[in-house]
Amino acid sequence: MKFLSGFIGLLLCAMITGPAATAADHKEQPHWTIIHAGTLMTDAREEVRREQSILIKNDRIEEIRPGYVMPEELDQVSEADIIDLRDQFVMPGMIDSHTHVTMEISKNSRLEAVTLTEADYAIMGVPFARRILAAGFTTIRNVGGPRDGIFALRDGINKGLIQGPRILAAGYTISPLGGHGDTNGFRHGVIEPDSGICNGADDCRRAVREQIKFGADVIKYVATGGVLSNIAAGTGQQFTDAEQRAIVETAHSMGRKVAAHAHGADGINAALKAGVDSIEHGTYLDKESIKLFKKTGAYHVPTVLAGITAAEMAEIPGTLPPASVDKARKVGPQIMEALSRSYKSGVKIAFGTDSGVSKHGINGRELELMVEAGMPERAVLEAATVNAADLLGLADEIGTLEKGKVADIIAARGNPLEDISTLRTPSFVMARGKAFVR
Structure with missing residues (x-):
């Protein structure tokens, strides 16, 4: 019995210590x-x-x-x-500061809005993400899209389940009711408004907090009207000054940077006064805009490729809804001029394409358009690496x-x-x- 007790004791000891010893002996070596x-x-x-x-x-x-x-x-x-x-x-690796990786604009986009689920958009994002990575962009900032879809794609890449660039995601775009970020032109009840739609300063604070609650890395809102929204509201300011201040203050208080979609000078200037970290597009920036950019240190993300692409789409019948065609023809050529003005004035430039308006995987064409706008090649590469890393708050990790x-x-x-x-x-x-x- 003593022998048996001793044997059992040794066996239990081996069972307890054996796996730990084995794990220590076979510690994974660095690659x-x-x-x-x-x-x-x-x-x-x-x-x-x-x-x-x-x-x-x-x-x-x-x-x-x-x-x-x-x-x-x-x-x-x-x-x-x-x-x-x-x-x-x-x-x-390069950084694209303005993408929409779960979609691509096409003649079917409005039909897809009422037939696809967020899971569908996440699946669509898988090959799009691979194309962007193959194009040399190892990090992207996704500024608006199906919230659950983009967060799932981001997390899948982070876990190594999916191949793609590192993603900083904004979740839903913050937009006023009926504004550029809303879904316009559908019969009432066909599409329910998402949680990024808000009216008034307090409601806009709620919208920002809700995106962060579900996992947003950054906040994106529409300071002005846009080209591809199906609403003939032009490209001027949409959110009030008070609403924009509420959005930016709330996001910053919760540790998130803010990107503002802005075409018209009134909206650009209101966003800069509110303290945004970047202006996306910046089409009609003026002298006051330049002063505010330099005073606040905000980045201009020009997205020239999106402007050129939208102008091309406007000439293909049936691609864009009628409310978008005239806006695309006017805004497209102007975006390159805006980049030229801001660069020559000493505004900080960060690379961004608006990929999703253009095809995913041709992001590098923006580099060429930036050179055409008057930026030296070295300045363009700085915008696509050092500057973009700084804008995304990742300068300690990437960019050099x-x-x-x-x-x-x-x-x-x-x-x-x-x-x-x-x-x-x-x-x-x-x-x-x-x-x-x-």
Whole structure:
């Protein structure tokens, strides 16, 4: 009996301690990747380096060294994946600050609004997200869309279940009843208004808090009318000054930045006075707008591609509802001029396409349009990396390549500082330490 008791005791001890010991013995080893970069731009504000090695531990940059380093030269690395980009231009992953990744505008968009569920939109977002990532955009800010759909897509990417760019999502757009962010032109009762629709300062505070309650990373609201809404209300101010102050104050008090859709100068200026972090589009900005931009430090996210795309859609019969056609013809060409004016005046510019109006995956065309508007290539790359990271509040994580930052890295076969179009189709894309295009 004593022998049996002792045996059982040893067996129980082994059962208790065995798995822990096994887990300790088989502790997961870090995964190392070494990128050999022929030309390396670690920061768009600085000169490029030649013949560099980027050492990546799991999803973070551990070190950047001169020369082409091999694993056997490193004390802490026994083996590593070597990625040979010695004949390419390597740089930080780009950031698109204005997307709608769960949809694309088409002739069927109004029908889809009454036939698709939020789950459908989430599923549609999966291939769209992959296209955006393949285009070299490793982070996006989604400024309005089906709330449950975009949050599910964002979370699925964060968990590694879906391949796509990092997403900061706004949930529903905050809009006045009947305004640009509302669903207009349908018979009463066909579509129920979402929780982003509000009237009066107090109700607008409620709308902001509700988006945050369900998981919004950022708040987006419509300071003015818009092009693609089916309402002939023009592009002037829609929310009152008091409503805009309530939206911005509430969001900021809860730790969220605010993006304001704004075309008309009256709405742009009201939004800037309210303290927004960025103006999206900024089509009819004026001298006062420029002063307010520089005073507040807000970013201009120009979305030239959206303006050009909307103008093209206006010429294809049946693509846009009649209320949108005239607005598209007027606003489209003006957006590039607005970017030119704001850049020359020293306004901070962050890259954004309004992808979803344009096709997902051609986001890089905005780079070329920004150059056409008069921005030097280096300034465009700064807008798509350093500035966009700052706007999103992620400058400590992304936007440049340096020790401790996330390994979001892309490459091109040409030199985008000389020919920006070489980034239209990147030759290599790595997101969070994992190669997606190789």
